[in-house]
Amino acid sequence: MLALITSxxxxxxxxxILIDSVWARICVIITSTVIYLSILSHLTKSKMxxxxxxxxxxxxxxxxxxxxxxxxxxxxI
Numbered sequence: 158m159l160a161l162i163t164s165x166x167x168x169x170x171x172x173x174i175l176i177d178s179v180w181a182r183i184c185v186i187i188t189s190t191v192i193y194l195s196i197l198s199h200l201t202k203s204k205m206x207x208x209x210x211x212x213x214x215x216x217x218x219x220x221x222x223x224x225x226x227x228x229x230x231x232x233x234i
Contacts, residue, residue: 165189165196182223186216186219194215
């Protein structure tokens with residue numbers, strides 16, 4: 158379970174570091190947020206408002222992170 162949680166949080170960050178395209182980063186954020194909410198809704202008995210708040214927080218953190226990533230050596234996609 159710990160490996161799942163860690164990978165859900167860190168894989169999108171690593172992927173966004175490797176990608177230079179802003180549109181590709183946005184697609185990574187959308188995809189990872191949908192996956193995160195799907196897994197969260199199946200593993201817990203959360204209310205709808207809790208899932209909305211969790212998804213908004215997760216997407217916000219990823220968005221702030223990728224907006225502060227410098228254009229460094231990454232994959233040109």
